[in-house]
Amino acid sequence: MSSITFVIGATASGKSFYINEMFSQEDVDILNAYDYQQRAYDEAGYEDAIPISVQKKCVMKANSMLLEDILRDVKAGKKVVVEQTFYKAKRRIAYIDEIRKCGDVTIDVHVMCPDDDRWKMNIQKRGLDDRFEYYKAIEAEIEFPNPSEGFDNIFAVKNGKPVLRMDDPKPEIVDIARKELQKEAEMIKAEDARREEKEKLIESMKKRPFWHYCEVCGKKEYITAEQAYMSGWDYPPHIGMFGVLSPRTCGNCSDMDTLWAKFIAKDESNCFTTSELNESERKTLQRIKGEPESLLTEDAWDL
Ligand SMILES: [Zn+2]
Numbered sequence: 001m002s003s004i005t006f007v008i009g010a011t012a013s014g015k016s017f018y019i020n021e022m023f024s025q026e027d028v029d030i031l032n033a034y035d036y037q038q039r040a041y042d043e044a045g046y047e048d049a050i051p052i053s054v055q056k057k058c059v060m061k062a063n064s065m066l067l068e069d070i071l072r073d074v075k076a077g078k079k080v081v082v083e084q085t086f087y088k089a090k091r092r093i094a095y096i097d098e099i100r101k102c103g104d105v106t107i108d109v110h111v112m113c114p115d116d117d118r119w120k121m122n123i124q125k126r127g128l129d130d131r132f133e134y135y136k137a138i139e140a141e142i143e144f145p146n147p148s149e150g151f152d153n154i155f156a157v158k159n160g161k162p163v164l165r166m167d168d169p170k171p172e173i174v175d176i177a178r179k180e181l182q183k184e185a186e187m188i189k190a191e192d193a194r195r196e197e198k199e200k201l202i203e204s205m206k207k208r209p210f211w212h213y214c215e216v217c218g219k220k221e222y223i224t225a226e227q228a229y230m231s232g233w234d235y236p237p238h239i240g241m242f243g244v245l246s247p248r249t250c251g252n253c254s255d256m257d258t259l260w261a262k263f264i265a266k267d268e269s270n271c272f273t274t275s276e277l278n279e280s281e282r283k284t285l286q287r288i289k290g291e292p293e294s295l296l297t298e299d300a301w302d303l
Contacts, residue, residue: 001077001105001106002073002074002075002076002077002078002079002080002103002104002105002106003079003080003105003107003108004074004079004080004081004082004099004105004106004107004108005079005080005081005082005108005109005110006082006084006092006107006108006109006110007019007081007082007083007084007109007110007112007157008085008086008087008109008110008111008112008142008145009085009112009113009114009139009142009157010085010112010135010138010139010142011128011131011138012119012122012123012126012128012135013113013114013119013122013135013139014112014114014118014122014157015083015112016032016083018110018157018160019081019083021160022110022162023081026079027079028078028079028080028081029078029079029080029081030080030081030082030083031066031069031070031080031081031082032082032083033062033063033066033082033083033084033085034083036062036065036066037058037059037062039062039065040059040061040062040065044057044061046058060188063095066082066084067095067098067099070082070095070099071098071099071102074099074103074105075102075103087138087141087142087143088143089143089145089146089149089173089177090176090177090180090181092145092149092151093149093150093174093178093181094177094181096149096150096151097150100150106153107150107151107152108151108154108155109145109151109153109154109155110155110157110162111142111144111145111154111155111156111157113156113157113158114157114158115158115159116136118159119132119135120132123135144156144167146167146169146170146173147169148169148171148174149173149177153166154166154167201292201293202237202242202292205225205236205237205242205292205295206225206237207224207225208224209222209223209224209227210222210223210224210225210292210295210296211295211296211297212228212233212235212248212250212295213248213284213287213295214233214248214249214250214253215247215248215258215259215280215281215284216249216250216253216254216257216258217252218280219250219252220298221233221250225237225238231251232250232251232252233249234246234247234248234249234255235248235249236291242291242292243288243289243290243291244288245259245260245263245285246260247260247261248284259277259281259284259285259288262281
């Protein structure tokens with residue numbers, strides 16, 4: 001019969017060391033969520049400075065790749081140990097629901113609960129000295145697993161020793177978790193649909209006429225991107241990108257009189273407070289931020 005052991009806990013709480021001590025002698029497949037996240041980031045093409053929205057997608061992708069491997073092992077009757085963070089009951093329930101569908105399997109979880117001194121030592125060893133309070137705050141967010149989530153055995157690991165801790169069942173958390181997961185799935189679907197719409201709109205801007213506003217002389221024309229380009233306009237999509245600050249000028253005005261020029265001249269701080277802008281510059285900024293939608297109708301954007 002297959003078995004899965006999740007080892008969960010905050011950063012530097014000793015998960016890897018514990019897994020090595022407890023399970024490396026057995027014939028087990030050890031999977032680490034961190035490796036899957038790294039792979040997802042690599043595939044997305046980011047090494048560092050990953051935007052939050054991409055991070056979220058990568059973590060989701062990593063979780064689903066990890067789940068696939070767990071299911072593969074379960075179907076093959078193997079023993080698996082999984083290092084995960086898994087702070088929230090709903091994340092664990094989503095996994096357990098899928099794993100239980102795959103057949104007869106024992107699912108255990110070991111929760112790292114190091115005392116502060118040992119934890120501080122681990123953090124020091126990793127050169128993360130100043131982060132103890134931060135990790136401690138994160139630990140407070142871990143929802144301790146409950147038997148109702150579907151675990152066979154739940155252990156609290158105190159300084160390297162697993163102690164069985166089966167709290168009173170709370171069946172209501174399962175319903176709450178499923179509802180939250182459902183809501184999340186709907187939000188992701190809506191977000192994807194919005195992004196798809198936006199991409200379609202941006203694509204359509206190559207062909208459709210839209211409002212071109214010269215931020216310097218105030219000239220405006222309802223023309224296509226091609227017509228604008230031919231008559232000398234500096235305007236996305238040919239020059240610059242929608243939604244990103246760069247000159248928006250007709251063929252007769254200079255880039256050096258634009259909001260963009262004012263922005264790059266401010267080399268020390270490179271940021272503005274809106275009080276430094278006049279009415280017309282504020283409108284330009286707002287219009288650029290709202291592109292390309294802000295260029296479809298003339299109304300409120302007239303200078
Ligand atoms: Zn102009």
